[in-house]
Amino acid sequence: MENFLQIDRAEILKRFIPIATSAHKGVQGHALIIGGSYGKTGAVCLASKACLKSGAGLVTAYVPKCSYGIVQTAVPEVMVITDDYMEHIVSIHFDLSLQAIGIGIGMGQHPDTQHAFFNFVKANKTALVIDADGLNILSRNKEWLSLLPENTIITPHAKELERLIGTWDSKEDMIKKATLFSKEFKLIVVAKGAPTYTIDKDMVYENTTGNQALATAGSGDVLTGIITGLAAQGYKLTDAAILGVYLHGAAADIALPETGHHSFIASDCIAYLGKAFLSLENIQ
Numbered sequence: 001m002e003n004f005l006q007i008d009r010a011e012i013l014k015r016f017i018p019i020a021t022s023a024h025k026g027v028q029g030h031a032l033i034i035g036g037s038y039g040k041t042g043a044v045c046l047a048s049k050a051c052l053k054s055g056a057g058l059v060t061a062y063v064p065k066c067s068y069g070i071v072q073t074a075v076p077e078v079m080v081i082t083d084d085y086m087e088h089i090v091s092i093h094f095d096l097s098l099q100a101i102g103i104g105i106g107m108g109q110h111p112d113t114q115h116a117f118f119n120f121v122k123a124n125k126t127a128l129v130i131d132a133d134g135l136n137i138l139s140r141n142k143e144w145l146s147l148l149p150e151n152t153i154i155t156p157h158a159k160e161l162e163r164l165i166g167t168w169d170s171k172e173d174m175i176k177k178a179t180l181f182s183k184e185f186k187l188i189v190v191a192k193g194a195p196t197y198t199i200d201k202d203m204v205y206e207n208t209t210g211n212q213a214l215a216t217a218g219s220g221d222v223l224t225g226i227i228t229g230l231a232a233q234g235y236k237l238t239d240a241a242i243l244g245v246y247l248h249g250a251a252a253d254i255a256l257p258e259t260g261h262h263s264f265i266a267s268d269c270i271a272y273l274g275k276a277f278l279s280l281e282n283i284q
């Protein structure tokens with residue numbers, strides 16, 4: 001039987017950790033964002049910028065060669081490592097000490113990328129957030145799900161979730177199936193939608209922020225970056241997911257009087273993240 005909890009500001013304040021006055025970038029966590037392919041480097045730019053804007057001390061992006069100049073120009077604060085191949089990822093290798101990795105956005109599902117993803121998950125021990133093509137690759141290769149570290153966060157939209165757990169006939173049925181999936185593979189499922197449910201075994205956390213302005217390209221990529229950034233800072237992974245979803249929605253709610261529903265874009269979600277954090281910190 002599932003237990004439901006509505007995530008409002010009071011619940012978030014129980015989990016939110018302000019940054020210590022003595023902090024430096026070395027203690028704020030190093031996050032790696034792996035993704036991108038020809039024509040979809042924007043997803044990595046959005047995720048890695050959102051990751052930094054969520055408080056991670058250092059962010060590196062792992063991208064195919066064609067994405068190098070784009071990421072360096074769009075987000076100069078982010079460091080970049082490139083794959084050996086030009087247009088998509090064919091092997092994932094790096095020598096970094098990391099606290100969290102976000103993988104899958106804009107990555108595509110080329111057979112070589114699937115192979116690289118398999119070798120990566122087989123070896124990886126770092127806290128992991130998987131989105132978009134990382135999830136699509138797992139849907140095609142369900143036997144790889146058991147390779148993921150316990151409490152890996154997955155962030156599917158409805159179609160990605162359906163590819164993983166099959167169809168459902170009601171919201172209750174979706175939650176039941178996602179709960180079973182979460183328990184079977186020991187994963188935290190962020191079932192994105194309106195509202196978003198974060199499902200950690202029998203616990204179901206219903207988010208209370210966000211609006212239809214988020215129905216715009218790249219808003220999920222931003223969420224991946226936020227959650228990865230919080231995980232890198234050492235949040236318990238369930239809390240990183242819950243807090244990330246809340247802040248992402250809060251940024252869209254705070255932006256609304258300025259952008260309206262139509263003109264809000266994923267970059268606005270990043271731009272308003274500061275105000276979303278301030279709504280928790282009461283700093284004037």
Ligand SMILES: NC(=O)C1=CN([C@@H]2O[C@H](COP(=O)(O)OP(=O)(O)OC[C@H]3O[C@@H](n4cnc5c(N)ncnc54)[C@H](OP(=O)(O)O)[C@@H]3O)[C@@H](O)[C@H]2O)[C@@H](O)CC1
Nearest residue numbers: 040041042043105106107108132133157158159217218221
């Ligand atoms: N600037 C960039 O670089 C960007 C790069 N991006 C990257 O692109 C890649 C592909 O990602 P993607 O999500 O567009 O593809 P995919 O999983 O096939 O879903 C599409 C189909 O699924 C459905 N569908 C979608 N959402 C749904 C929902 N909430 N609820 C229900 N259904 C939903 C919908 O199906 P329909 O409703 O039309 O039947 C739609 O046709 C990925 O790597 C991503 O990171 C993007 O982030 C954009 C910005």
Ligand SMILES: Nc1ncnc2c1ncn2[C@@H]1O[C@H](COP(=O)(O)OP(=O)(O)O)[C@@H](O)[C@H]1O
Nearest residue numbers: 157192193194211212214215217218219220221
């Ligand atoms: N109508 C809506 N109300 C609230 N949130 C929404 C709405 N539409 C989309 N979102 C949110 O926007 C994000 C979309 O993610 P996703 O579909 O992965 O986008 P993309 O792949 O383009 O980055 C999710 O966090 C989802 O919950």
Ligand SMILES: [Mg+2]
Nearest residue numbers: 132157220221
């Ligand atoms: Mg997406």
